[in-house]
Amino acid sequence: MDIREVAKRAGVSTATVSRTINNLKVRPGTARRVRQAIEELKYFPNTQARSLVSGRSRIVGLIVSDITNPFFPELVKGFEDAATQKGYEVLLSNTEYDSTRMANGVRRMLERKVDAVAIMTSEMDASLTQQLAHRKIPMVFLDVGTVDNHISNIKIDYSSGISQAVEHLLELGHRRLAFISGPSDLASARIRSSAFLDAMRERGVIGDPSWIEAGNHRIDGGFHAMSRIFERRPLPTAVLSSNDLTAIGALRAIRRHGLHVPDDISVVGFDDIALAEFTEPPLTTVRLPRQEIAGKAFDALLTSLGDTSRMGVEYTISPQLVVRESTAKARE
Amino acid sequence: MDIREVAKRAGVSTATVSRTINNLKVRPGTARRVRQAIEELKYFPNTQARSLVSGRSRIVGLIVSDITNPFFPELVKGFEDAATQKGYEVLLSNTEYDSTRMANGVRRMLERKVDAVAIMTSEMDASLTQQLAHRKIPMVFLDVGTVDNHISNIKIDYSSGISQAVEHLLELGHRRLAFISGPSDLASARIRSSAFLDAMRERGVIGDPSWIEAGNHRIDGGFHAMSRIFERRPLPTAVLSSNDLTAIGALRAIRRHGLHVPDDISVVGFDDIALAEFTEPPLTTVRLPRQEIAGKAFDALLTSLGDTSRMGVEYTISPQLVVRESTAKARE
DNA sequence: CTGTTAGCGCCTTCAT
DNA sequence: ATGAAGGCGCTAACAG
Numbered sequence: 001m002d003i004r005e006v007a008k009r010a011g012v013s014t015a016t017v018s019r020t021i022n023n024l025k026v027r028p029g030t031a032r033r034v035r036q037a038i039e040e041l042k043y044f045p046n047t048q049a050r051s052l053v054s055g056r057s058r059i060v061g062l063i064v065s066d067i068t069n070p071f072f073p074e075l076v077k078g079f080e081d082a083a084t085q086k087g088y089e090v091l092l093s094n095t096e097y098d099s100t101r102m103a104n105g106v107r108r109m110l111e112r113k114v115d116a117v118a119i120m121t122s123e124m125d126a127s128l129t130q131q132l133a134h135r136k137i138p139m140v141f142l143d144v145g146t147v148d149n150h151i152s153n154i155k156i157d158y159s160s161g162i163s164q165a166v167e168h169l170l171e172l173g174h175r176r177l178a179f180i181s182g183p184s185d186l187a188s189a190r191i192r193s194s195a196f197l198d199a200m201r202e203r204g205v206i207g208d209p210s211w212i213e214a215g216n217h218r219i220d221g222g223f224h225a226m227s228r229i230f231e232r233r234p235l236p237t238a239v240l241s242s243n244d245l246t247a248i249g250a251l252r253a254i255r256r257h258g259l260h261v262p263d264d265i266s267v268v269g270f271d272d273i274a275l276a277e278f279t280e281p282p283l284t285t286v287r288l289p290r291q292e293i294a295g296k297a298f299d300a301l302l303t304s305l306g307d308t309s310r311m312g313v314e315y316t317i318s319p320q321l322v323v324r325e326s327t328a329k330a331r332e
Numbered sequence: 333m334d335i336r337e338v339a340k341r342a343g344v345s346t347a348t349v350s351r352t353i354n355n356l357k358v359r360p361g362t363a364r365r366v367r368q369a370i371e372e373l374k375y376f377p378n379t380q381a382r383s384l385v386s387g388r389s390r391i392v393g394l395i396v397s398d399i400t401n402p403f404f405p406e407l408v409k410g411f412e413d414a415a416t417q418k419g420y421e422v423l424l425s426n427t428e429y430d431s432t433r434m435a436n437g438v439r440r441m442l443e444r445k446v447d448a449v450a451i452m453t454s455e456m457d458a459s460l461t462q463q464l465a466h467r468k469i470p471m472v473f474l475d476v477g478t479v480d481n482h483i484s485n486i487k488i489d490y491s492s493g494i495s496q497a498v499e500h501l502l503e504l505g506h507r508r509l510a511f512i513s514g515p516s517d518l519a520s521a522r523i524r525s526s527a528f529l530d531a532m533r534e535r536g537v538i539g540d541p542s543w544i545e546a547g548n549h550r551i552d553g554g555f556h557a558m559s560r561i562f563e564r565r566p567l568p569t570a571v572l573s574s575n576d577l578t579a580i581g582a583l584r585a586i587r588r589h590g591l592h593v594p595d596d597i598s599v600v601g602f603d604d605i606a607l608a609e610f611t612e613p614p615l616t617t618v619r620l621p622r623q624e625i626a627g628k629a630f631d632a633l634l635t636s637l638g639d640t641s642r643m644g645v646e647y648t649i650s651p652q653l654v655v656r657e658s659t660a661k662a663r664e
Numbered sequence: 665c666t667g668t669t670a671g672c673g674c675c676t677t678c679a680t
Numbered sequence: 681a682t683g684a685a686g687g688c689g690c691t692a693a694c695a696g
Contacts, residue, residue: 002673013683018675027681047443048389049673052380053688068405068606077399077426084436089444091421094409104416111379112421219610252612274400278551280584280612334689345667350691359665381689385672 001043010037021045051113060301061091061109061117063102070245070273071290075120078294086302088115095121103128110135116301118142122186138304138312140297143188152300152312154293158188161286161319162195162240163202165268168284168321169238170203173330174266177205178236180215180225180246189217192242192270211236215246222249230257237265237330244269244276244285251279251326262328272322281325288319333375342369353377383445392633393423393441393449395434402577402605403622407452410626418634420447431457438463448472448633454518470636470644472629475520484632484644486625490520493618493651494527494572495534497600500616500653501570502535505662506598509537510568512557512578514549521549524574524602543568547578554581562589569597569662576601576608576617583611583658594660604654613657620651 007014010033019026020034037043051057062079064072080090091112093105102121106128109117116138119129124144132139133150140152147153169177179196182189193212200206213229215221222241226249229236241247247269254261261267261281269276269285276283296315303313339346342365351358352366369375383389394411396404412422423444425437434453438460441449448470451461456476464471465482472484479485501509511528514521525544532538545561547553554573558581561568573579579601586593593599593613601608601617608615628647635645 003675004673014674015676015684016682019682022675025681030681044439044443046384046445046673048380048384048445049688050675051688052378052384052673052690053675055688057380067399067409070402073400073405080424080426084440089423089440092412092424094412107376108416108421111376113378113380248610252610255612275607278580278584280587335691336689346690347668347692348666351666354691357665362665378689381672382691383672384674384689385691387672 001041002046003043006034006037006041006043009041010034055113056115057113058087059089059091059112059114060298061093061105061114063093063095063105063109063117063119063121065095065097065121067092067094070275071243071271072120074274074290075294078291079118079298081291082295082298086298097121099125106131109137116140116305118297118301120297122188136310138301140300140304140312142293142297147312147314149310150304150312152297152304153314154297154300155314155316156188156288156293157316157318158191159195159198161270161288161321162192163199164319164321165240165270165286166196166199166203168323168327169240169266169268170205172238172266172327174236174238175205175330176234176236176238177211178229178239179212180222180229180239180241180250181212182215182217182242182246184214186217189242196240215242215249217243217246219245219249219252222246223253224249226250226253227257235265238268238327239265240268240270242270244271244273244283246270247283247285247326248275248279251283261326263331266327266330268327270319276322277324279326284324284327285322286319287322289317293317333373335375335377338366338369338373338375341373342366387445388447389445390419391421391423391444391446392630393425393437393446395425395427395437395441395449395451395453397427397429397453399424399426402607403575403603404452406606406622407626410623411450411630413623414627414630418630427453429454435460441469442467448637450474450629450633452629454520468642470633472632472636472644474625474629479644479646481642482636482644484629484636485646486629486632487646487648488520488620488625489648489650490523491527491530493602493620493653494524495531496651496653497572497602497618498528498531498535500655500659501572501598501600502537504570504598504659506568506570507537507662508566508568508570509543510561510571511544512547512554512561512571512573512582513544514547514574514578516546518549521574528572547574547581549575549578551577551581551584554578555585556581558582558585559589567597570600570659571597572600572602574602576603576605576615578602579615579617579658580607580611583615593658595663598659598662600659602651608654609656611658616656616659617654618651619654621649625649 003014007017020031095102120142138150143156181193213225215225269283272285272287335346339349427434450472452474470482475488513525545557547557601615604617604619
């Protein structure tokens with residue numbers, strides 16, 4: 001079942017069938033006959049042969065840190081939806097935060113001749129991206145700065161997100177805000193921390209760096225950070241967290257400490273993972289729209305692929321505060 | 333950068349290079365020279381060309397319901413790990429529990445010429461699997477019975493898992509056990525329900541079907557089912573849930589009701605999703621080893637792929653009770 | 665053991 | 681607008 005059979009049945013040459021499939025110049029009547037033959041034979045082109053000759057695979061790579069981290073599944077799904085809608089397949093690679101695995105992933109991408117790659121991990125290895133850049137494979141990064149030839153970027157306005165959260169808490173009358181940060185080797189986590197300080201300062205509240213306690217973006221880190229916060233006086237009346245898992249850990253520590261959220265302490269997360277809606281109480285958090293991020297990332301790639309001017313593009317994503325039940329008026 | 337350049341540099345024919353790559357008979361010395369040339373040129377074979385001629389793509393399909401459902405990420409990861417380790421790529425498809433999307437997924441698999449497919453969705457469309465069967469593409473299912481030509485199955489011993497949970501609760505002195513089921517149109521959920529009844533009966537406890545309340549395998553379903561349970565007297569002293577999300581909903585309803593887990597009511601989940609460890613209190617649950625399921629599924633596929641006798645294989649997976657803090661001795 | 669040759673299924677000049 | 685022919689990079693006979 002190949003292009004020749006279709007050609008025979010439609011009484012044309014294989015070239016004409018090929019042109020019909022690819023929407024090139026074919027007389028309407030001829031095209032119709034070809035399409036009918038295709039229909040009748042339930043023919044579809046052999047992707048391998050196609051990419052062998054065209055040099056384009058219609059496969060895009062997606063490199064993420066860890067698909068079991070609740071941040072990523074939605075991102076992956078959004079990306080795949082966008083890709084499959086345009087007739088692309090996705091080659092997924094988990095780095096597990098490990099550079100060897102990252103290198104393997106890149107190798108697989110190269111072997112399978114991906115047309116473009118989205119790199120949505122937190123940190124990057126320059127030598128690996130160079131391998132891709134060298135072959136002029138368009139890339140898009142998640143918030144790592146520089147747009148360049150073939151390189152696009154999805155920028156996230158963390159400041160805006162953190163500002164909204166701080167604003168929300170200040171409006172509720174909170175003045176003593178603590179912040180549980182992410183791992184300090186994670187750029188996006190550092191940005192969130194300083195955005196917190198900035199937001200406080202801008203609003204004339206003393207943004208004391210000592211109100212920042214270190215977490216690790218996991219539940220246990222949030223738990224321990226919150227436990228350490230309890231050893232200090234005065235206690236904060238509200239706690240902002242660098243991500244939702246951290247906030248969940250904090251919620252747990254607060255409950256273990258015999259206090260109640262939000263009556264005693266307000267808690268705000270960041271990311272809005274699916275679970276945030278179902279914590280006890282439901283978590284007020286800053287939503288990072290992952291479907292949108294994924295969609296824009298794919299768009300950026302598509303743009304680079306279709307464009308002769310090889311410059312990447314930059315899209316900015318704005319997080320949005322989602323108020324649920326873990327925040328309330330400050331009591332004091 | 334192709335096989336010819338390597339051949340030239342090594343002073344052999346392309347056929348010899350090909351043989352070296354594929355570990356066929358080549359004189360050691362020659363092979364060494366070829367490998368060195370490969371090394372120096374950083375050559376790797378073009379996958380497309382390879383599969384065009386061999387007819388095998390070294391891509392396996394993985395069809396799941398919804399990657400944002402916490403049950404699946406670990407499964408996907410396990411499967412990809414197993415696959416990439418053997419040099420296969422994974423083509424992932426989300427059905428969203430929708431048969432149109434499922435059909436699209438199968439079409440994509442066919443177009444990309446997958447060598448085999450793992451179908452890990454809850455329910456199946458026979459006409460679609462026939463398309464695959466027709467092309468003699470090996471398949472493996474998650475617990476849907478029949479092993480056949482090219483068709484393998486990963487069987488899950490739900491009865492054992494449910495039994496362990498029931499046993500655990502009975503040992504703790506519980507006699508009034510309720511069960512929150514999954515959606516009745518889901519085979520695996522029905523099996524769990526009847527396994528509950530069987531387990532009770534076997535142990536001489538009245539397994540009253542009215543102690544089964546309907547959930548939907550989501551948090552809200554667990555919440556509402558538990559709320560309905562609270563309208564009845566006598567109250568159960570322990571609740572077993574068809575999956576963890578259901579149990580989380582139940583935990584929440586119990587807390588809202590002013591009762592305490594495990595002091596007032598014990599709760600047991602099923603699946604052991606990552607989150608189960610971090611609920612409040614940490615959830616006692618029956619672990620379904622998803623990495624293992626994924627690994628066995630891929631093994632089954634590999635077996636079918638390498639075997640001339642076309643019969644599929646069956647592996648059985650045994651769930652394992654994980655005792656955490658949501659279960660305690662019955663008070664009465 | 666190794667080289668030569670003929671495709672795998674498709675797209676793409678180059679003619680017509 | 682269409683057809684004929686060559687080749688994408690590789691593997692699988694078939695010779696030697």
